[in-house]
Amino acid sequence: MEIKELGEFGLIERLTKDIEIKNPSTLKSAGDDCAVIAGNSDEQTLVTTDMLMEGVHFDLTYISMQQLGYKSAMVNISDIFAMNGTPRQMTVSIALSKRFTVEDIEDFYSGLRLACDKWNIDIVGGDTTSSLTGLAISITCIGTARKEDIVYRSGAKDTDLICVTGDLGAAYMGLQILEREKSVYYQQIREIQAKYTDKAEQRKQIEMLAFSPDFAGKEYLLERQLKPEARGDVIETLRKAGIRLTAMMDISDGLSSELMHICRQSGCGCRVYEKNIPIDYQVAVTAEEFNMNLTTCALNGGEDYELLFTVPIGDLSKIESLEGVKMIGHITKPELGQLLVTRDNNEFPLKAQGWNHMA
Amino acid sequence: MEIKELGEFGLIERLTKDIEIKNPSTLKSAGDDCAVIAGNSDEQTLVTTDMLMEGVHFDLTYISMQQLGYKSAMVNISDIFAMNGTPRQMTVSIALSKRFTVEDIEDFYSGLRLACDKWNIDIVGGDTTSSLTGLAISITCIGTARKEDIVYRSGAKDTDLICVTGDLGAAYMGLQILEREKSVYYQQIREIQAKYTDKAEQRKQIEMLAFSPDFAGKEYLLERQLKPEARGDVIETLRKAGIRLTAMMDISDGLSSELMHICRQSGCGCRVYEKNIPIDYQVAVTAEEFNMNLTTCALNGGEDYELLFTVPIGDLSKIESLEGVKMIGHITKPELGQLLVTRDNNEFPLKAQGWNHMA
Numbered sequence: 117m118e119i120k121e122l123g124e125f126g127l128i129e130r131l132t133k134d135i136e137i138k139n140p141s142t143l144k145s146a147g148d149d150c151a152v153i154a155g156n157s158d159e160q161t162l163v164t165t166d167m168l169m170e171g172v173h174f175d176l177t178y179i180s181m182q183q184l185g186y187k188s189a190m191v192n193i194s195d196i197f198a199m200n201g202t203p204r205q206m207t208v209s210i211a212l213s214k215r216f217t218v219e220d221i222e223d224f225y226s227g228l229r230l231a232c233d234k235w236n237i238d239i240v241g242g243d244t245t246s247s248l249t250g251l252a253i254s255i256t257c258i259g260t261a262r263k264e265d266i267v268y269r270s271g272a273k274d275t276d277l278i279c280v281t282g283d284l285g286a287a288y289m290g291l292q293i294l295e296r297e298k299s300v301y302y303q304q305i306r307e308i309q310a311k312y313t314d315k316a317e318q319r320k321q322i323e324m325l326a327f328s329p330d331f332a333g334k335e336y337l338l339e340r341q342l343k344p345e346a347r348g349d350v351i352e353t354l355r356k357a358g359i360r361l362t363a364m365m366d367i368s369d370g371l372s373s374e375l376m377h378i379c380r381q382s383g384c385g386c387r388v389y390e391k392n393i394p395i396d397y398q399v400a401v402t403a404e405e406f407n408m409n410l411t412t413c414a415l416n417g418g419e420d421y422e423l424l425f426t427v428p429i430g431d432l433s434k435i436e437s438l439e440g441v442k443m444i445g446h447i448t449k450p451e452l453g454q455l456l457v458t459r460d461n462n463e464f465p466l467k468a469q470g471w472n473h474m475a
Numbered sequence: 476m477e478i479k480e481l482g483e484f485g486l487i488e489r490l491t492k493d494i495e496i497k498n499p500s501t502l503k504s505a506g507d508d509c510a511v512i513a514g515n516s517d518e519q520t521l522v523t524t525d526m527l528m529e530g531v532h533f534d535l536t537y538i539s540m541q542q543l544g545y546k547s548a549m550v551n552i553s554d555i556f557a558m559n560g561t562p563r564q565m566t567v568s569i570a571l572s573k574r575f576t577v578e579d580i581e582d583f584y585s586g587l588r589l590a591c592d593k594w595n596i597d598i599v600g601g602d603t604t605s606s607l608t609g610l611a612i613s614i615t616c617i618g619t620a621r622k623e624d625i626v627y628r629s630g631a632k633d634t635d636l637i638c639v640t641g642d643l644g645a646a647y648m649g650l651q652i653l654e655r656e657k658s659v660y661y662q663q664i665r666e667i668q669a670k671y672t673d674k675a676e677q678r679k680q681i682e683m684l685a686f687s688p689d690f691a692g693k694e695y696l697l698e699r700q701l702k703p704e705a706r707g708d709v710i711e712t713l714r715k716a717g718i719r720l721t722a723m724m725d726i727s728d729g730l731s732s733e734l735m736h737i738c739r740q741s742g743c744g745c746r747v748y749e750k751n752i753p754i755d756y757q758v759a760v761t762a763e764e765f766n767m768n769l770t771t772c773a774l775n776g777g778e779d780y781e782l783l784f785t786v787p788i789g790d791l792s793k794i795e796s797l798e799g800v801k802m803i804g805h806i807t808k809p810e811l812g813q814l815l816v817t818r819d820n821n822e823f824p825l826k827a828q829g830w831n832h833m834a
Contacts, residue, residue: 155516248530
């Protein structure tokens with residue numbers, strides 16, 4: 117169905133009609149000039165926002181609209197967890213060109229709602245509009261946290277342990293695989309174009325050529341790239357274990373880049389041990405296949421959405437007893453710099469060559 | 476300066492370095508995973524968001540980056556006032572293609588900050604990223620209001636008076652003028668292209684041809700289109716006058732369309748008197764010039780960002796004593812429909828042919 121058949125208000129109604137409110141603090145959802153959220157003096161409000169542009173942040177050749185909705189939501193939810201908060205509300209703005217159908221948006225929303233339902237978040241408003249070219253997405257997530265629970269990037273102290281959740285580099289390797297398969301796909305299209313001079317026949321042949329490469333054995337990497345998970349589960353585990361976090365952020369631009377943010381904002385240095393960086397074996401196998409340096413992938417590959425945090429050295433035994441959390445180094449005095457200690461005990465300054473989409 | 480010379484973080488630092496915090500509730504601004512805002516049980520939080528896409532919502536042929544920043548902010552601020560709230564914080568996301576320079580973004584931010592300074596709003600975060608084509612802007616504004624002060628669209632009651640602030644149709648007529656001058660400009664470009672066969676000479680001639688039409692006598696219309704003002708001043712006046720608002724919204728898509736929202740959400744009808752609709756004489760003169768129906772312009776022209784509200788009939792004398800507020804009709808029982816009463820006392824159903832950017 118074409119979007120113009122429904123119009124803006126018809127579309128919004130269709131997308132939001134059966135949404136149930138999950139937070140008592142959501143007093144008024146979409147349908148007025150503003151959403152209304154209850155005030156609470158015991159808690160502070162957290163606000164984060166992210167914009168995702170077609171061709172820059174995602175490629176619809178290989179991510180589905182549903183996956184894109186899910187990922188767009190998770191990327192924002194991850195920022196709330198990275199402050200040790202609880203996500204509560206979300207606003208969602210999308211601008212679409214004419215090539216998108218009502219069904220496309222419904223798919224996007226179904227992914228979005230899957231992510232929001234997972235973390236009991238209310239979609240309270242947004243904007244649905246048109247774009248001349250491609251798809252633009254802007255999401256704002258609102259969360260809450262008690263003042264004493266909020267964890268900033270600036271609280272790391274000398275001797276604190278540096279920890280990460282999950283494993284690193286998988287989302288980046290997933291992207292490499294998808295990009296490779298995409299070039300194969302486009303190569304096939306060019307071959308068809310060369311082979312068939314008749315335009316109608318060309319079109320027919322191209323339509324028959326679906327993008328459906330064989331990803332056997334690479335499922336984990338693809339899932340990490342296409343369906344990332346915000347680590348609210350770890351936040352819960354850390355709370356239960358009574359671990360006192362001194363600094364935290366989520367890893368979206370790569371471990372090196374994020375570590376340097378923490379060091380700069382906390383006024384400290386760090387030592388990270390290459391051997392401790394958690395890496396899935398599929399990442400190792402694929403890096404080999406692509407002739408890439410594994411540690412570089414894990415340090416600078418972005419979009420893992422794992423948590424990077426620091427804890428006092430006294431919490432070492434607590435951290436060691438937790439599954440899915442790995443101690444990778446420690447905080448030092450600022451004058452010692454930000455160093456990577458390699459497997460053969462050499463030291464190199466960390467470089468934030470992370471994903472710079474402005475370059 | 477090219478944006479890539481600064482990179483994302485350099486650019487953000489340059490844009491935000493000398494911003495002073497104006498609200499005590501702004502506890503943490505840009506620089507972490509989230510902004511942090513103090514909780515307050517006496518007040519509810521209002522959230523509104525808007526997305527503006529180049530070529531759909533604005534045309535950089537005739538709006539400057541500074542005006543665009545100002546307008547993008549005001550459009551969102553207007554929604555907070557439309558709930559009878561006070562705007563407090565704002566997040567700003569922009570996606571830019573390569574043709575934009577650092578100076579362009581600085582101009583955009585200067586306009587944005589002008590608007591925020593006017594209403595004491597803190598810019599607490601956002602996202603700065605790249606786009607393949609054109610400029611995309613997404614702004615979220617956060618405000619506060621005491622529970623008992625919030626005015627929804629749904630509170631209008633039979634016999635309530637319908638009021639609007641300022642005058643209507645001017646922003647729309649401003650757009651008509653700008654669009655006309657733009658076609659003249661493009662016509663001149665086509666003439667140069669026809670006249671000079673040498674490409675270098677063509678380019679030189681086109682560069683010399685700046686878009687600088689003579690707008691004498693139309694200044695008010697252009698200002699309404701390019702530099703709209705959110706009517707926080709009227710909100711203040713209404714508070715001081717002790718007027719009890721029953722329903723309110725801002726006029727962004729045209730009076731007809733907004734009135735129908737209020738009627739639908741309040742479950743009522745309305746009668747609006749053509750003779751009472753406030754229209755500036757420049758709008759009248761220009762509608763004549765364009766051979767357009769004046770009332771249609773005032774009813775359906777969008778982007779006025781005036782306030783539309785209803786008050787109990789007992790407040791009539793208070794309303795009449797206020798400058799810049801006009802009573803244009805009254806609310807009726809739903810079965811009476813939504814009617815426009817013309818100057819010659821005919822009745823027509825109101826039509827929301829307002830600006831539908833999805834059509």
